[in-house]
Amino acid sequence: xxxxxADPLLAALRxxxxxxxxxxxxxxxxxxxxPAMGPRGYGMFILALSGIxxxxxxxxxxxxxxxxxxAGLEERHVSTALVTxxxxxxxxxxxxxxxxxxxxxxxxxxAFDDIFPSLTLLPVLGAxxxxxxxxxxxxxxxxxxAAATAAGTAAGGAVAVALAWAGAGPWxxxxxxxxxxxxxxxxxxxxxxxxxxxxxxxxxxAELFGAAHRRVFDAVLPAASRYGPCLAVGLSLGPIAxxxxxxxxxxxxxxxxxxxxxxxxLARDTPPEIARLACRALLPAALASALLPxxxxxxxxxxxxxxxxxxxxxLLAALPAxxxxxxxxxxxxxAAKARWQRARWQRARVVGGIAAAAxxxxxxxxxxxxxxLAPAALVAAAxxxxxxxxxxxxxxAALVAAAxxxxxxxxxAFVLAIAADPLGRLLDPLTxxxxxxxxxxxxxxxxxxxxxxxxxxxxxxxxxxxxxSPA
Numbered sequence: 304x305x306x307x308x309a310d311p312l313l314a315a316l317r318x319x320x321x322x323x324x325x326x327x328x329x330x331x332x333x334x335x336x337x338p339a340m341g342p343r344g345y346g347m348f349i350l351a352l353s354g355i356x357x358x359x360x361x362x363x364x365x366x367x368x369x370x371x372x373x374a375g376l377e378e379r380h381v382s383t384a385l386v387t388x389x390x391x392x393x394x395x396x397x398x399x400x401x402x403x404x405x406x407x408x409x410x411x412x413x414a415f416d417d418i419f420p421s422l423t424l425l426p427v428l429g430a431x432x433x434x435x436x437x438x439x440x441x442x443x444x445x446x447x448x449a450a451a452t453a454a455g456t457a458a459g460g461a462v463a464v465a466l467a468w469a470g471a472g473p474w475x476x477x478x479x480x481x482x483x484x485x486x487x488x489x490x491x492x493x494x495x496x497x498x499x500x501x502x503x504x505x506x507x508x509a510e511l512f513g514a515a516h517r518r519v520f521d522a523v524l525p526a527a528s529r530y531g532p533c534l535a536v537g538l539s540l541g542p543i544a545x546x547x548x549x550x551x552x553x554x555x556x557x558x559x560x561x562x563x564x565x566x567x568x569l570a571r572d573t574p575p576e577i578a579r580l581a582c583r584a585l586l587p588a589a590l591a592s593a594l595l596p597x598x599x600x601x602x603x604x605x606x607x608x609x610x611x612x613x614x615x616x617x618l619l620a621a622l623p624a625x626x627x628x629x630x631x632x633x634x635x636x637x638a639a640k641a642r643w644q645r646a647r648w649q650r651a652r653v654v655g656g657i658a659a660a661a662x663x664x665x666x667x668x669x670x671x672x673x674x675x676l677a678p679a680a681l682v683a684a685a686x687x688x689x690x691x692x693x694x695x696x697x698x699x700a701a702l703v704a705a706a707x708x709x710x711x712x713x714x715x716a717f718v719l720a721i722a723a724d725p726l727g728r729l730l731d732p733l734t735x736x737x738x739x740x741x742x743x744x745x746x747x748x749x750x751x752x753x754x755x756x757x758x759x760x761x762x763x764x765x766x767x768x769x770x771x772s773p774a
C-alpha cells in the first residue's frame with residue numbers, strides 16, 4: 304500500500320483534532336446562544352452543572368482509568384464494569400435528585416430548582432459511555448473520539464439554538480448537553496464494535512476496584528479544575544459572575560488545550576524538541592490576550608464584555624502550563640514514586656486554584672483570575688528542578704530551543720500591548736485584528752530567527768551551471 308503524502312500531515316494533526324473540534328464547536332454555538340441567554344442564563348446553568356459534572360467524572364473517569372490500566376482485561380471485567388457503573392450512576396442520580404431542594408435554597412434562584420433535577424441524568428449517560436471509551440483508549444484509537452465530539456456538538460448545538468430562540472432560556476443549555484452526551488455515547492458504542500454482556504462477577508469486581516481506588520483523585524482533577532472555580536465564583540458573586548467567568552476560563556482553556564496537545568511521537572522526542580513543543584502556546588496566548596478587547600465587542604453584546612479582563616489574565620497561565628508540559632514529558636518515569644509525586648503536584652494545583660478562587664471572589668473576577676495564577680506558578684516553579692535533572696546533558700540545547708519562542712512571544716506581546724489600543728480605536732475591528740495578528744506574528748519570527756544565530760541558507764539553483772572552459 305502506497306503511503307499518501309497527506310498521511311504524515313494527518314498523523315501530526317490528529318492529536319489536535321479532538322480539542323480543536325470541541326472548542327470550535329462550543330464557541331460557534333455559544334455565539335448563537337449568547338444573545339438569547341446572557342451571562343445570567345449561562346451562569347445559572349453552570350451553577351447547576353458544576354457539582355453534577357464533578358460527581359459524574361468521579362464515577363465515569365475512575366472506571367475508565369481502571370479499565371485502561373488493568374493488565375489482563377477479560378470479557379467478564381468489561382461486563383462487570385458496565386453493570387457496576389450503570390448501577391452506581393442510577394444511584395448517584397437518585398441521590399442528586401433527593402438533595403436538589405436543599406441545594407436550591409443555597410443558590411437562591413428559582414430557575415435552579417428546574418434545571419438541576421434535569422441535569423441529574425448526566426451520571427447515567429456518563430456511565431453508559433465508560434466501556435466504549437475505555438476500549439477505544441486501550442486500542443489507541445483517536446478518530447472515534449473526534450467523530451463523537453463532532454456529532455454530539457452538532458446535534459446538541461442545533462437543538463439548543465432552536466430552543467433558545469423559541470424562548471426556552473437556560474433549558475436550551477440543558478437540552479444541549481443531554482443530546483450531546485446521547486449522541487457521543489451512541490457514536491462511541493458504534494465505533495467500538497464490541498458486544499458486552501450483562502454479567503457481574505465478584506472476583507472481577509474486586510480486581511477492578513483494586514485498579515480504580517488508586518486513580519480516583521487523578522480522574523476527577525480535570526472536571527474539578529474546570530468547574531470548581533466557576534462554582535466558587537457563582538456561590539460568592541451570583542450567576543452573572545459565574546457566566547462571565549465561565550466564558551473567560553473557556554477562552555484560556557481552548558488556547559492551552561489545543562496548542563499543548565501531546566503528539567504521538569512525544570515519547571521519542573529529544574529534550575530540545577520537547578522544550579520547543581512546550582512553548583507552542585506562548586505566542587497564541589499573547590495574541591489572544593492582546594486582541595480580546597478588539598474581537599469580543601463586535602461579536603458579543605455588552606453584557607459579556609466583563610469576561611475580557613479575567614480572560615486576559617488567565618491566558619498568562621500559558622507559561623506555567625508550558626513548564627508543566629515539559630515536566631510531564633521529560634519525567635516519563637514508570638516508577639510509582641515518580642507517578643505519585645506528579646499526581647501530588649497536580650492535586651495541589653487544582654485544590655489550590657479552587658481555594659484561591661473562593662478566597663479572591665470578593666475582589667471581583669479579575670482578582671479571581673489573578674489568584675488562580677498563583678498555585679499554577681508555584682507548581683511550575685517546583686517542576687523546574689526535576690526538568691533540570693532530566694535534561695542533564697541537553698541543558699544548553701534545550702535552553703536555546705525554549706528561549707527562542709519565549710523571547711519571540713514576549714516581543715510580540717510588548718508590541719501588541721503598545722499598538723493594540725490606538726489601532727483598535729482608529730481602525731475597524733477586522734482590519735485591526737488582521738494587522739495586529741500579522742504584526743505580532745512577524746515580530747515573533749524576527750526575534751526568534753535573530754536568536755538562532757544561523758546564517759541564511761544559500762539560494763538553491765534548479766540546474767547546475769557548466770564550466771565554460773574547455774576540457
